[in-house]
Amino acid sequence: xxxxxxxxxxxxxxxxxxxxxxxxxxxxxxxxxxxxxxxxxxxxxxxxxxxxxxxxxxxxxxxxxxxxxxxxxxxxxxxxxxxxxxxxxxxxxxxxxxxxxxxxxxxxxxxxxxxxxxxxxxxxxxxxxxxxxxxxxxxxxxxxxxxxxxxxxxxxxxxxxxxxxxxxxxxxxxxxxxxxxxxxxxxxxxxxxxxxxxxxxxxxxxxxxxxxxxxxxxxxxxxxxxxxxxxxxxxxxxxxxxxxxxxxxxxxxxxxxxxxxxxxxxxxxxxxxxxxxxxxxxxxxxxxxx
Ligand code: A3P
Numbered sequence: 001x002x003x004x005x006x007x008x009x010x011x012x013x014x015x016x017x018x019x020x021x022x023x024x025x026x027x028x029x030x031x032x033x034x035x036x037x038x039x040x041x042x043x044x045x046x047x048x049x050x051x052x053x054x055x056x057x058x059x060x061x062x063x064x065x066x067x068x069x070x071x072x073x074x075x076x077x078x079x080x081x082x083x084x085x086x087x088x089x090x091x092x093x094x095x096x097x098x099x100x101x102x103x104x105x106x107x108x109x110x111x112x113x114x115x116x117x118x119x120x121x122x123x124x125x126x127x128x129x130x131x132x133x134x135x136x137x138x139x140x141x142x143x144x145x146x147x148x149x150x151x152x153x154x155x156x157x158x159x160x161x162x163x164x165x166x167x168x169x170x171x172x173x174x175x176x177x178x179x180x181x182x183x184x185x186x187x188x189x190x191x192x193x194x195x196x197x198x199x200x201x202x203x204x205x206x207x208x209x210x211x212x213x214x215x216x217x218x219x220x221x222x223x224x225x226x227x228x229x230x231x232x233x234x235x236x237x238x239x240x241x242x243x244x245x246x247x248x249x250x251x252x253x254x255x256x257x258x259x260x261x262x263x264x265x266x267x268x269x270x271x272x273x274x275x276x277x278x279x280x281x282x283x284x285x286x287x288x289x290x
């Protein structure tokens with residue numbers, strides 16, 4: 001598999017070279033948004049695939065079946081991936097155009113703020129992000145190997161993983177929210193009360209949902225449905241890219257799994273960094289840190 005061992009570095013951010021090139025990253029940074037576009041923003045392992053499914057269901061509520069035959073990454077492609085340029089013509093035909101990005105706000109804000117594009121920022125308890133990302137490294141062949149959970153833990157806290165620091169990512173995006181048509185939602189909101197969370201999201205997107213449509217969207221985006229559907233669970237990705245013998249993309253799908261991994265010492269260390277990095281934020285997140 002070409003470039004599977006390559007890590008690309010763009011504007012200080014490390015990204016897997018099999019899906020990103022300098023050209024594709026430059027294209028994302030120069031991307032011209034349309035007012036009708038919807039951009040999903042996440043740090044990796046925050047529930048991106050889940051939200052890609054929800055967004056695409058909301059905008060295809062009249063035909064929830066047909067879209068299940070297209071993988072989520074093709075329905076809501078990453079702005080920064082190499083295949084975006086090849087698929088843009090097809091994406092142009094869908095209104096609104098739905099995109100995903102893991103890039104920091106500083107690389108996109110210039111073009112984004114000149115449009116009325118809707119930005120959906122999906123956040124997740126960073127402790128669960130860390131655990132999910134750790135497992136992903138074990139079976140994603142395009143990510144570096146770490147010696148142990150502790151080794152990965154240290155790199156994550158220092159922001160020395162692909163896509164950089166979780167803390168910088170969320171602070172960067174929240175700092176520009178007033179300049180954007182911006183909606184913050186969390187993995188925990190979706191887990192605790194999916195009907196309410198999808199309803200609020202569809203209100204933001206200007207999409208009216210009948211009660212039955214809302215129920216169907218929650219059903220087709222549930223963990224049990226998604227983990228069994230090959231277009232949604234990444235099981236069709238070839239083993240040279242994802243070694244399926246080493247793990248599952250749809251792993252646990254719960255909030256709070258970090259408690260089974262963090263030692264008391266790691267938890268205290270994480271909380272210190274969290275407090276130092278996010279202590280000044282006024283926004284209250286629904287996740288539990290203890
Ligand atoms: P876990 O590894 O904790 O299970 P991303 O799509 O950003 O890479 O995030 C992947 C994480 O989201 C994985 O977390 C995966 O199981 C979880 N996920 C995906 N679909 C989900 C769903 N429908 N409900 C709950 N969690 C889901």
